[in-house]
Amino acid sequence: MRHAKKKFYLLILVSWLAGTSCSRQDIVEFGHGDLAQLKKSTLRLNSDLVQMRSFVELLAGYTKELYRAGSRVTADFNPKDYTLFQEKLYYKSRDNGGAVYVATHFTRDPRVAKARARLTPFFTMLMKPLVDDSPAVAQAYFNGADNCSYIYPYFDIPQIIPPEMDATTFNFYFLADEKHNPSRGSVWVGTPYVDPAGQGWMVSVIAPVYDGDTLLGVVGTDLTVHTLTQKYLESKEKPLLLVNHDGLVIATSSEAARLLHLPIQEGHKYIEAVNADTFQPDKFNLLKSPRKPIRALARKIIVEKQTRGWVDIHGERQLVIAAQVPETNWTLWQILAE
Numbered sequence: 001m002r003h004a005k006k007k008f009y010l011l012i013l014v015s016w017l018a019g020t021s022c023s024r025q026d027i028v029e030f031g032h033g034d035l036a037q038l039k040k041s042t043l044r045l046n047s048d049l050v051q052m053r054s055f056v057e058l059l060a061g062y063t064k065e066l067y068r069a070g071s072r073v074t075a076d077f078n079p080k081d082y083t084l085f086q087e088k089l090y091y092k093s094r095d096n097g098g099a100v101y102v103a104t105h106f107t108r109d110p111r112v113a114k115a116r117a118r119l120t121p122f123f124t125m126l127m128k129p130l131v132d133d134s135p136a137v138a139q140a141y142f143n144g145a146d147n148c149s150y151i152y153p154y155f156d157i158p159q160i161i162p163p164e165m166d167a168t169t170f171n172f173y174f175l176a177d178e179k180h181n182p183s184r185g186s187v188w189v190g191t192p193y194v195d196p197a198g199q200g201w202m203v204s205v206i207a208p209v210y211d212g213d214t215l216l217g218v219v220g221t222d223l224t225v226h227t228l229t230q231k232y233l234e235s236k237e238k239p240l241l242l243v244n245h246d247g248l249v250i251a252t253s254s255e256a257a258r259l260l261h262l263p264i265q266e267g268h269k270y271i272e273a274v275n276a277d278t279f280q281p282d283k284f285n286l287l288k289s290p291r292k293p294i295r296a297l298a299r300k301i302i303v304e305k306q307t308r309g310w311v312d313i314h315g316e317r318q319l320v321i322a323a324q325v326p327e328t329n330w331t332l333w334q335i336l337a338e
Contacts, residue, residue: 034336035307035321041240042323042332045232048136049327052221053186053205055130055137059219060207063142066119067209067216071249075121082117088163090114092154097242098124099152104165109146116148127152130221136231138199138224143167143210144217170196176208176218183206190328192225201225203250203328215268225251239335242325247287247298250330259313259335261291275323282289301331 005129083093084106085242088299090113091102101115101120117284118233127140141151149167167173172189181187186207195202198221206220228251239259241252249262263283286298293311300309301322319336 002273007056008245011134032332033194035323038325038332039333041232042325045332046325046327048134049205049223049325050136051134052223053327054170055134055187056186056205056207056221057218059126059140059142060209063123063209063219064211064216067128068211075118077118077121078112079117082114084161089158090117090162091157092120093152093157095154098154098310099127099150100154100157101148101150102157102160102161103146103148104163104167105147112146113148116144116146118197123150124152134225134259136227138202138222138227139197140219140221141197141218142205142217143173146214146217154183155197162194165196167236172204172206172220173218176206176220177215181208184210187267188328189220190250190330191246191248192250195222195224199224203228208257229253232258242335243286243331243333245302245321245329247302249284249286253276256333260287260294261285291292301333 001114010151015213016029030101074283078094081092081096082090082096082101084090088104088106092100096142101117101123103116106113123142127150131137131140138151139151141148145168147165147167171193175189176187178184186205189206192203194200202222204220204222206210206218208218209216228242233242233251233253233256239253239256240257241260242250246252249257252260252262286294287302289295289298292310293313297309297311297320300306301320307323308319311318311320313335316337320333321336322331322333324331
């Protein structure tokens with residue numbers, strides 16, 4: 001009888017251990033299929049970002065040749081399309097579907113400002129197909145070291161650009177200069193900033209244009225946070241977010257923002273916060289989250305480079321999986337309910 005009881009308890013113990021083993025295996029395997037899908041999503045995003053960088057490098061090469069040719073190149077040019085505003089800002093005032101030209105600090109060298117305007121049709125030919133054929137790209141531009149700039153698509157310059165604005169003081173210019181970019185290659189401005197041309201919060205890829213050791217200016221293309229959110233996150237109908245190497249949320253779906261306690265007003269969407277003048281990216285840094293479990297999770301994924309981590313969110317245990325976006329050193333996160 002005693003042996004029978006021992007066998008009975010042994011069977012129960014074996015059954016319990018087997019069940020526990022299965023449960024642990026389920027926990028280990030949970031999210032693997034989602035992680036594979038997430039990696040596919042990052043590959044698509046990475047491909048678009050690589051293409052943007054290729055566009056910029058191509059634009060840099062053509063811009064260099066265009067500036068070298070200078071007055072030797074000719075195109076249809078009508079000086080009546082250009083206007084002097086407040087004696088300091090010379091710009092293309094007629095929207096004919098092409099690039100806009102603007103020269104701030106006009107009084108420094110009026111002759112150069114007017115001569116540079118003649119290159120505007122060529123920049124239209126370079127920039128228009130790059131932007132129009134790529135839904136992810138918001139705009140393309142060349143900011144000259146002499147503060148003569150070309151931007152596509154067109155916008156109303158006097159409403160946006162101050163007559164004495166110096167483009168060389170902005171991160172989308174100086175991060176490509178000799179001091180910040182001695183390799184002279186293309187560079188990602190991967191932390192969101194407000195576009196002075198009125199396109200909202202964005203990230204950019206830029207490249208310097210040199211003639212020998214002389215920096216002629218910087219070319220770039222922009223990807224708005226709005227487009228990142230709409231195209232790559234909200235459209236997936238999943239709690240997704242993009243995070244840079246500093247822990248800053250580049251873009252997020254509204255559901256992911258809610259789950260991670262990001263500072264969005266009740267009933268509002270993340271995209272509305274981005275479009276508001278009061279948007280503060282620093283409040284979207286997960287490594288600086290006021291909630292300790294979220295900070296610990298961010299450290300595990302961003303600093304320790306792990307692809308998964310558990311966190312308690314709103315009283316429920318959630319698995320967060322992450323995949324790398326190599327081009328920009330971002331990670332794409334997805335939140336899964338246990």
